[in-house]
Amino acid sequence: MKNIIVGQSGGPTSVINSSIAGVYKKAKELGVNKVYGMVYGIEGFLEENFIDLDDYLSNEENFELLKRTPSAFLGSCRYKLPKVEGNEKVYERIFEILDKYEIDAFFYAGGNDSMDTIKMLSDYAKENNKHQLFVGVPKTIDNDLPITDHCPGYGSACKYIATSLKEIIRDNSSFPQSRLTVCIVEIMGRHAGWLTAASSLCKDDNCEGVDAIYLPEEDFDLDEFLNRIDKLRKTKSSIVIAVSEGIHLKDGKFVCELSSGDRKVDAFGHKQLSGTASTLASIVAEKTGLKTRAIEFSTLQRAASHLSSLADVNDAINSGMKAVEAANEGKNGVMAIINSDSSVDTYDIHDIANVEKKVPLKWIDSKNKQMKKEFLDYARPLIQGELLPIFKNGVVTHLVRK
Amino acid sequence: MKNIIVGQSGGPTSVINSSIAGVYKKAKELGVNKVYGMVYGIEGFLEENFIDLDDYLSNEENFELLKRTPSAFLGSCRYKLPKVEGNEKVYERIFEILDKYEIDAFFYAGGNDSMDTIKMLSDYAKENNKHQLFVGVPKTIDNDLPITDHCPGYGSACKYIATSLKEIIRDNSSFPQSRLTVCIVEIMGRHAGWLTAASSLCKDDNCEGVDAIYLPEEDFDLDEFLNRIDKLRKTKSSIVIAVSEGIHLKDGKFVCELSSGDRKVDAFGHKQLSGTASTLASIVAEKTGLKTRAIEFSTLQRAASHLSSLADVNDAINSGMKAVEAANEGKNGVMAIINSDSSVDTYDIHDIANVEKKVPLKWIDSKNKQMKKEFLDYARPLIQGELLPIFKNGVVTHLVRK
Numbered sequence: 083m084k085n086i087i088v089g090q091s092g093g094p095t096s097v098i099n100s101s102i103a104g105v106y107k108k109a110k111e112l113g114v115n116k117v118y119g120m121v122y123g124i125e126g127f128l129e130e131n132f133i134d135l136d137d138y139l140s141n142e143e144n145f146e147l148l149k150r151t152p153s154a155f156l157g158s159c160r161y162k163l164p165k166v167e168g169n170e171k172v173y174e175r176i177f178e179i180l181d182k183y184e185i186d187a188f189f190y191a192g193g194n195d196s197m198d199t200i201k202m203l204s205d206y207a208k209e210n211n212k213h214q215l216f217v218g219v220p221k222t223i224d225n226d227l228p229i230t231d232h233c234p235g236y237g238s239a240c241k242y243i244a245t246s247l248k249e250i251i252r253d254n255s256s257f258p259q260s261r262l263t264v265c266i267v268e269i270m271g272r273h274a275g276w277l278t279a280a281s282s283l284c285k286d287d288n289c290e291g292v293d294a295i296y297l298p299e300e301d302f303d304l305d306e307f308l309n310r311i312d313k314l315r316k317t318k319s320s321i322v323i324a325v326s327e328g329i330h331l332k333d334g335k336f337v338c339e340l341s342s343g344d345r346k347v348d349a350f351g352h353k354q355l356s357g358t359a360s361t362l363a364s365i366v367a368e369k370t371g372l373k374t375r376a377i378e379f380s381t382l383q384r385a386a387s388h389l390s391s392l393a394d395v396n397d398a399i400n401s402g403m404k405a406v407e408a409a410n411e412g413k414n415g416v417m418a419i420i421n422s423d424s425s426v427d428t429y430d431i432h433d434i435a436n437v438e439k440k441v442p443l444k445w446i447d448s449k450n451k452q453m454k455k456e457f458l459d460y461a462r463p464l465i466q467g468e469l470l471p472i473f474k475n476g477v478v479t480h481l482v483r484k
Numbered sequence: 485m486k487n488i489i490v491g492q493s494g495g496p497t498s499v500i501n502s503s504i505a506g507v508y509k510k511a512k513e514l515g516v517n518k519v520y521g522m523v524y525g526i527e528g529f530l531e532e533n534f535i536d537l538d539d540y541l542s543n544e545e546n547f548e549l550l551k552r553t554p555s556a557f558l559g560s561c562r563y564k565l566p567k568v569e570g571n572e573k574v575y576e577r578i579f580e581i582l583d584k585y586e587i588d589a590f591f592y593a594g595g596n597d598s599m600d601t602i603k604m605l606s607d608y609a610k611e612n613n614k615h616q617l618f619v620g621v622p623k624t625i626d627n628d629l630p631i632t633d634h635c636p637g638y639g640s641a642c643k644y645i646a647t648s649l650k651e652i653i654r655d656n657s658s659f660p661q662s663r664l665t666v667c668i669v670e671i672m673g674r675h676a677g678w679l680t681a682a683s684s685l686c687k688d689d690n691c692e693g694v695d696a697i698y699l700p701e702e703d704f705d706l707d708e709f710l711n712r713i714d715k716l717r718k719t720k721s722s723i724v725i726a727v728s729e730g731i732h733l734k735d736g737k738f739v740c741e742l743s744s745g746d747r748k749v750d751a752f753g754h755k756q757l758s759g760t761a762s763t764l765a766s767i768v769a770e771k772t773g774l775k776t777r778a779i780e781f782s783t784l785q786r787a788a789s790h791l792s793s794l795a796d797v798n799d800a801i802n803s804g805m806k807a808v809e810a811a812n813e814g815k816n817g818v819m820a821i822i823n824s825d826s827s828v829d830t831y832d833i834h835d836i837a838n839v840e841k842k843v844p845l846k847w848i849d850s851k852n853k854q855m856k857k858e859f860l861d862y863a864r865p866l867i868q869g870e871l872l873p874i875f876k877n878g879v880v881t882h883l884v885r886k
Contacts, residue, residue, distance in 0.1 A: 241879070388791065
C-alpha cells in the first residue's frame with residue numbers, strides 16, 4: 083500500500099481517536115508512505131479536505147495525547163452515501179480522488195451507518211474492477227454492531243456511566259427518608275439498551291446499585307414503574323432509576339413523547355429522543371408527591387475520556403491496527419472485530435452493515451428490573467484499567483487539529 | 485475537650501468528607517476521646533443518631549477512601565434551627581444531649597444556612613453560660629460564603645466543570661459548520677455565579693473555551709443573547725454557552741420561568757430552579773432554526789469526586805483541622821476560613837452567617853460575556869492537583885456508613 087486514508091463518522095466516542103492512532107501505528111510499521119486523514123468523514127473526502135497525519139502523530143507526545151482526546155480528532159459527519167444507481171457521479175468522484183492521491187486503502191471508523199458506506203464502496207470497487215480496498219473499524223458507544231463481541235467506545239462509556247451513577251447514588255443518599263428523592267437518570271440508546279444496562283456495574287460492596295433498570299428491549303409499563311416506586315419508597319431513603327432514552331410503551335410510543343408532541347428527525351430519519359427522564363420525573367412527582375430529579379448524561383457519556391477504560395482504548399488501537407493489517411493482506415469489504423478475549427479478527431461487512439445487535443432478553447431480569455449475571459460477566463472486563471489523563475494547569479489536555 | 489461531635493448539613497460536595505477527615509485527624513492528635521458523627525446533621529442530633537468515627541477512621545485505608553468519597557458520609561439535612569424565642573425546648577434538648585454524651589465542642593460543615601445554626605447555638609451557649617463551643621467548617625460548591633477567600637467544595641466543582649466543558653466542546657466540534665449545534669450548558673448557582681464563572685477555566689492552547697458565560701450577577705437580556713448567537717453562527721462550527729441556573733431578566737423573572745409556570749419552593753423558601761438551559765435551547769431552536777442541545781451538570785458537579793482537586797481536598801482537611809484547633813483554644817462562634825494562599829484561620833460567625841458573597845462585577849467582561857483575568861487568577865490555583873480515585877473492578881471505591 084502506497085498511501086492510505088482514514089476517516090471518522092457518526093457520533094463521537096471517548097476512544098474513536100485511539101482507533102485512528104492504531105491505524106496510523108500499523109500503517110507506519112508496514113512502511114505506508116502517507117496516512118491521510120479525511121476531515122469530516124466522507125463529506126470532507128469529497129471536498130479533498132485532507133490532513134497528513136505525520137504532521138501530528140510523528141511526535142510521540144501527540145500520539146499519547148490523541149489517545150486521551152475525546153470526540154473525532156479528524157471531524158465527523160452524518161453523510162449517507164446514496165445508492166450507486168442514479169448516483170454514479172458520486173462514486174466516480176470518490177475513485178478519482180483516490181487515484182489522484184494514490185490511495186490504496188480507505189478506512190472508516192464508525193457504527194451501523196458508516197459500515198453501510200464501507201459495504202457500498204467495497205461492492206462498487208469489486209464490481210468496477212477498482213483496486214482500492216475498503217475496511218471498517220468498529221466504533222460506537224451503543225455497542226449495537228453485530229458479529230464483534232463488543233465495540234470500542236462502549237467500555238469507556240460504561241466506565242463513565244458506572245462511576246457517575248455511583249457518585250449520584252452517594253449524593254442522593256445524603257438526606258434522611260423524610261427527604262426521599264427519586265432520581266431518574268437517562269442514558270443514551272435508541273433501540274439497544276447496552277449503555278443503560280451498564281448502570282448495573284456500579285453495584286458492589288460499597289454501593290447499593292440502581293433500584294431499577296429500564297431498557298428499550300422491553301416494553302415500558304407505566305403502572306409497573308409507579309408501583310415499583312411505591313414499594314421502594316416504603317423502605318428506602320434514596321431511589322435511583324436508570325432509563326434508556328429509547329424506552330417505549332407497548333404501542334410503540336416513546337416515553338418521552340408522553341410529555342411533548344412530535345419529535346424532530348435526524349439525517350438518517352431517526353427520531354431525536356430526549357427528555358425521557360424529565361417526563362418520568364414529572365409523572366412521578368405528580369402521582370406520588372415525592373421530590374424528583376431528572377439527570378441526563380447527554381454527550382458526556384461519549385466524551386468523558388478522562389474516565390476512559392484502558393481495556394477499551396486497547397481494543398480501539400488493536401482494531402485500528404487489525405484493519406490496516408487486513409488491507410495489507412488484500413482484504414476488501416471487511417470490518418475489524420473484537421472477540422470476547424480481546425483478540426482481533428475481521429469479518430464480511432455484508433453481515434454487519436445495517437444490522438443492530440440488541441441486549442439478549444435472557445440477560446435481563448424483567449421481574450426485578452436488573453441485569454443478570456450474564457451481562458455483568460460480559461461487561462465487567464470492558465471497564466478494566468484506566469488511561470490516566472494528562473493534566474495541565476489543573477485541566478485535562480487534548481490534541482486538536484490546527 | 486473530652487468528646488466532640490461533627491455534622492454535615494446542606495447540599496453535599498466532593499470534599500465535604502475531607503473536612504470530616506480533618507476534624508477527626510486533629511481531634512485524635514489532640515487526644516480527644518470520642519469523635520462522634522451526627523447522622524443527618526442537627527436533625528439526627530436531636531434523635532441522638534450518632535456514630536463513633538473510630539469505628540471507621542482508625543483504619544488508614546478507610547481514611548484515604550473517605551477523602552475520595554463524595555456526598556455526606558454522615559448524612560446531611562436541611563433543618564433550619566428555629567429562633568430561640570418560643571422554641572426554648574429545642575435548645576434545652578440540644579444541650580441536654582451534649583451534656584449526656586460529655587461533648588465539649590460541636591462542629592458543623594456547611595454553607596450559609598448551616599453557619600446560621602452555628603451562630604444561634606454559640607449565641608445561646610454564651611447567653612446561658614453553657615461551656616460547649618460551636619465552630620463552623622466552610623462547605624459549599626457555591627463559594628458564596630463571605631470572609632473566607634474560597635470554600636472547600638468549590639475547587640473540585642470547578643475542576644469538574646472545566647474538564648467536562650472541555651470534553652463537551654471537543655464533542656460539539658466534531659461536525660462541519662453545516663451541522664452547527666448550539667450547546668447550552670446549565671451550571672448550578674442561584675444568586676452567585678461562581679460555578680458558572682469556572683467555565684472560563686477550560687480555555688487554553690488546546691481549547692477555544694466557551695463562547696459566552698452568563699452569570700446571575702447581571703440581568704439577562706434575551707435579545708443580546710440571540711444577537712450573539714447570530715454573530716457566532718457566521719464564523720463558528722460549534723457554539724457552547726455556559727449559563728447559571730439562576731439567570732434572570734431585568735424584571736427579576738428567572739429565565740427558566742419563561743417556559744414553565746410556578747416553581748416549587750424548598751424548605752428554606754428558595755425557588756427550585758432548573759430547566760434554564762432547555763428553555764434557552766428551545767428559544768434558540770425556534771428563533772434561529774439551528775440544532776440545539778441543553779446539558780445540565782446537575783448533581784455531578786458536586787459529587788464527581790473522581791475529579792477532585794487536590795488543592796481543594798487539602799483546603800477541606802486543613803479547615804476541618806483548624807476548626808478543632810480553634811475549639812481547643814476555647815474559641816466559640818467562629819468559622820474556619822481559608823486565605824488566598826491556602827493558609828487557614830478563624831473568623832467571627834456573625835460576619836459570615838446569612839451573608840452571600842457574589843462574583844465581583846469588575847471580574848466580569850460584560851461586553852464579551854467572558855471572565856476577566858482577575859477571576860482566572862483567583863480560581864486557577866483552586867483546581868491544581870489531583871487526588872486519584874481508588875478503582876476496584878473498574879469502578880471508583882467509596883467509604884459508606886454501615
